[in-house]
Amino acid sequence: MQGLPGGDARRIHDLALEIITEKQPVRVWPLLMARLTADLPCDLAVLIDLDWNAGTGHALTGSPDWLHEAPLDALIHAHMRSHPLLRHYAHTRDKTPLTMDEVADDRWWKGEAYRAGKEAIGIDRQLALPLSAGPGRIRGIIMSRSGLGFSDRDLEYAALARSLLDTVEANETAVLAYxxxxxxxxxxxxxxxxxxxxxxxxxxxxxxxxxxxxxxxxxxxxxxxxxxxxxxxxxxxxxxxxxxxxxxxxxxxxxxxxxxxxxxx
Missing domain, CATH: 1.10.10.10 (Winged helix-like DNA-binding domain superfamily/Winged helix DNA-binding domain)
Known part of the structure; x- marks a missing residue:
């Protein structure tokens, strides 16, 4: 955490502490999504689980709450294979947080998938935090903000937040007991x-x-x-x-x- 500004290091520390000490496993993912949108900050965050080979998938949860009424699954089904970040993770199995600006070319910004996402939920610049997943599957958090792209500081924060996701997955496993x-x-x-x-x-x-x-x-x-x-x-x-x-x-x-x-x- 030494490379991050003091405030960011404290935010990561506090988030890790909240996750580890949360007594109600059902709160862990909502807690994480809300904190990520506030700390980066970004406009929205969505947890996705995709079957790349079948071309299907779902948005599992998100923040803010109005996303639960948005046509996320329809967007996924229509455009997942043209999404540059998802294509990158499908083909490389990379686990590094990346921004859309790092992997997309002009075809994305001028294409139907970008226009559809911006019209439906206002997405513009995006940052992905990939999770571990089985063969042919993609699981991760996609964060979006309007206008300004993500900075080097944002990527440093995302890399540290990504290191917490295994803990979050362990907490999700705990939910199975309930x-x-x-x-x-x-x-x-x-x-x-x-x-x-x-x-x-x-x-x-x-x-x-x-x-x-x-x-x-x-x-x-x-x-x-x-x-x-x-x-x-x-x-x-x-x-x-x-x-x-x-x-x-x-x-x-x-x-x-x-x-x-x-x-x-």
Whole structure:
């Protein structure tokens, strides 16, 4: 951290401390995304997971919260293979954070993919933090800002932030202990929605969930509505029963102190 200005070194230190000491694994990715957008700073950050060979992929989570309503998956499906940063990581398996300015030529800035992204979510300059992924897959964080490109200082910060991502991945693995065996992606449930669903299963109110995940109650309500729609249910009780039956969250543990039910007569 000696090469970074004192403020940046402190930000990286504080972020690492927050990740390591966070008691709720479901908060780790939202915490990281929010901090990256604030510390660089940038306008938005998106965690993506792509199957390069199949030409498909998903935006798993992002910051700010309005990105959850943006057509990110449609942009990915339409333009991922023409995206210079994604092409670079697909072909080289490089793990170095890079900017769009380092890998793109005039064809990108004049092309349909750039125009589509700028029109849909305002992306302009981009910086990628790649994560480890299996053969044929790309996983990482794409950060964007309007106007100004990323500086050498930004790249130094990104390189150090990238060093924390293995810790974040370990925390994400911890989330598996709180859910069932089903794959949430099969039901198009994002990590943020799974976090909300997990806390709904604990009986928390929207306000309590908002506090736990550092988001607003209105955002919790929107995520809850998305969960209901994806599970094809209309209320919390039905959502929890469906989530349990599908294996998205663990079945409720029996309470050893509860009285046995009365026999049916």
């Amino acid at each position: 859910r069932g065996p089903a794959d949430p992606a099969e039901y198009k449930i994002t990590p943020r929605e799974l976090a909300v669903l997990t806390l709904l299963c604990e009986g928390l109110t929207a306000r309590a969930i908002a506090t736990r995940l550092a988001i607003t109650p209105a955002t919790v309500t929107k995520h809850t509505e998305n969960i209901y729609r994806k599970l094809v249910v209309h209320d919390r009780v039905s959502a929890l029963r469906k989530a349990h039956s599908l294996g998205l969250v663990p079945a409720p543990r029996p309470n050893p102190d509860a009285e046995p039910p009365s026999p049916v007569r």
